[in-house]
Amino acid sequence: MSGMEPRRSQQWYGGDDRNSYIHRAWMRRGLPADAFGGTRPHIALANTASDLTPCNSHLTEVARSVADGVHAAGGVALHLPVVSIGETQVRPTAMLWRNMAAMAIEEMLRANPIDAVVLLGGCDKTIPALLMAAASVDLPAVVVPGGPMLTGTFRGVPLGCGTDVWKLSEEVRAGTLAEAEFQRSESSMIRSRGHCNTMGTASTMGLLAEVLGMTLPGIAGTPAPDSRLLEAAHATGILAVELADSGLRPGAVMTRASFLNAIVALAALGGSTNAVVHLLAIAGRLGVDLTQDDFDRAGSGVPLLVDLQPAGRFLMDDLYRAGGLHAVLAEVRDLLDPAALTVTGRPLVAYLDQVLIYDREVIRPRDAPLRAEAGIAVLYGNLAPDGAVIKPAAATPELLSHRGPAVVFDSVEDLHARLDDPDLPVTADSVLILRGCGPRGYPGMPEVSNLPLPAKLLALGVRDMVRICDGRMSGTAYGTVVLHVAPEAAAGGPLAKVRTGDMIVLDVERRLLAVDIPDADLAAREPSPAAAAAYAAPRRGWEKLYVDTVLQANTGADCDFLIGSSGDRVARESH
Structure with a gap:
């Protein structure tokens, strides 16, 4: 609580009128009288635990440790279940509901009498949705990442x-x-509780939440079953009370400097390409000037230091054992903006002194990286006027400069029907193209860009090919995959006009993705009718609202009406 400003919760509980009476009376089911006097901050525990989000199911136990910390620091802990999205369970794709979850969480944080919030997430879309919500409501907030499973x-x-x-x-x-x-x-x-143990999206976003400054320093990457996660969760509860008192808000923590630091970390960690759409969406809620090209400018020359699957050999509990996130950041400290803060009020770089690497196979020193240049490369050309991305660290180096004939699939269903046809006109030099999988087309931009290879080529020993798609791929996936092509086919992008047999040019060094035909000829072509027939055409509900309002991958695939923030003020009293 900054200065003498009353706590936000006192807008509900302060005073002696009928409305205040109602607010207090209905909360007196275990809360003592001194919970309502304005001296004790009310801390929401926004928890994405769910049995149908198996990677987050242990967060109820973690939340109890957070609550203990809140109580120890004199606060009032309030459990708030929020929308949970299980990556492995929901259909058609969890990404369809990231924006909805963020919107619902934002509204619940704004609508309720709370002074600060602890955000508990783990599975891929839950931490991005929580951070998007926190950014839009801009209440003091701190993240507890659920952590990876054991190997x-x-x-x-x-x-x-x-x-x-x-x-x-x-x-x-x-x-x-x-x-x-x-x-x-x-x-x-799946050996234990926790999210994927590779450097997939869940691991990436948990680590980047810390780089953004939004966690207790040192917590990210702690394995889910490790007792130290509960210890850090308790400390986070204490920190949440301090945040309610200091008034430090996400908008003051997640600045452009923080996002650029996250891009550097993304490259050094070999993190998921999904971080591109998530960081862009979070930045869009804050009004931070971040673009897709920043990922290339700030990250493409950063060395890959972490030897983890899918780009390397080891797994997340190995990273934790080897020194964890701070050991990685210390190696690229000169590339980090020292002004970027954490929720403790101290700069991120202040936590990197006297950090050691305990296993130099898992975390490579700066002078002996896994790859000299990692990060995300952003490609442009007549196939991707608004850009596409590729993760060179997960690709076959020889395919990063490639020319080959297209083999085009008009939908996921078309892919499944024809991929293993012995008569499919495909060789190892072909470029597999799958369209209709962007934010609007599928909808929800599914993780299908890492197309399986044709069976007849697998039988010949082929294990990678150039693949191009307007969808996403799992952070756990690998291969020479160009994804997030924008505009997507369903939004009128040129991907809708490519035909089987067209020569495709990929040149990552030149940042080029093109079909080798004159631009005028490409423009004159009609889009594929078969692809158009497969695009999503919902009639009601969230899916219709999403398809009608979702933006393209190059800006984060948020909905147009959710960009920006509304703050924490509630317009009207309810009683």
């Missing part, structure tokens, strides 16, 4: 959840792994 093993080999699903399933299709063995690996893949 399981199969036939004596560590399993990277997600990444090894793709690998093992392709081996089945290639005939080199028996279906029964593949099914047997299923019970080994």
Whole structure:
């Protein structure tokens, strides 16, 4: 609480009129009288725990430790279940509901008598949605990332959840792994509570929440079953009370400097391409001037230091053992903006002194990186007038400059129907193109850009090809995949006009993605009728609102009416 300004919760509980009476009386189910006098801040625990979001199911236990910390610091802890999105469960894709979850969480934070909020998330879309909501309502907020699971093993080999699903399933299709063995690996893949143990989207966004300054320093990347997560959760509860007193808000923490630091970290970590759309969307809620090109400018020359799947060998509990996020950041400290703050009020870089790397195989020193240049490359050309992205660290180096004939699929259903057709006109030099998978077309921009390879090529030993799509791919995936093509086919993008047999040019060094035909000829073509017939055409509900208002990937795929913020003020009293 800055200065002598009354707590926000006192707008509900202060006074002796009928409305204040109602607000207090209905909350006296266990809360003592001194909870309403304005001396004790009311802290919401916005919790995405759900049995249908298995990666977040342990957050109820974590929330109890947060509540204990809030109470120890003199605050009032209030559990607030919020919309939860299970990446592995919901159909058609969790991304369809990221914006809805952010909107619902924002409205609940604004509508309720709270002075600060602790945001508990883990699975891919939950931390982005929580941060988007916190940015738009701009109440004092702090994140508790749920943390990665421990590493399981199969036939004596560590399993990277997600990444090894793709690998093992392709081996089945290639005939080199028996279906029964593949099914047997299923019970080994998910060893414990927590989100994916690869450097997928969940791991990436948990770590970047800390780089953005929005967590207790040192918590990100703590494995979900580790007792130290509960210890840090307790400390976060104490910090939330301090935030309610200081009034430090997300808008003062997540500045342009913070986002540029996150881009540097994304590259050094080998993080998920999904971070591009999530960071852009969070920045859009804050009014921070961040563009897709910033990812290339600030991150493309940063060395890849973390040897984790899918770009490397190890897994998230190895990263934690090796020194964790701070050890990585210390190696690129000269690339970080020292002005960027954390929720403690201290700069991020203040926590990087005397940090050590304990395993230099997992975290490479700056002078011996896994790759000299990592990060996200942003491509332009007549196939992507508004840009597309590629993660070179996950690609086959020889394919980063490639020319080959297109093999075009008009929808996910078309892909499944024809991919393994023995007569499909495809070779290892072909470029697989899948369209109709952007924010508007599918809808929700599904993680399908890392197309499976044709069975007849798998049988010949082919394990990577150039693939192009207007959708996304899982952060656990790998390969030479160009994704987030904008505008998407369903929004009139030129991807809708490409035909099988067209020569496609990919040149990552030149940042070029093009179809080798004259621009006038491309413009004169009609879009594919088969692709148009497969685009989403919802008649009601959130899906219709989403399709009618969603923006393109190059700006974060938020809805046009959700850009920006409305602050924490409630316009009208309810009683």
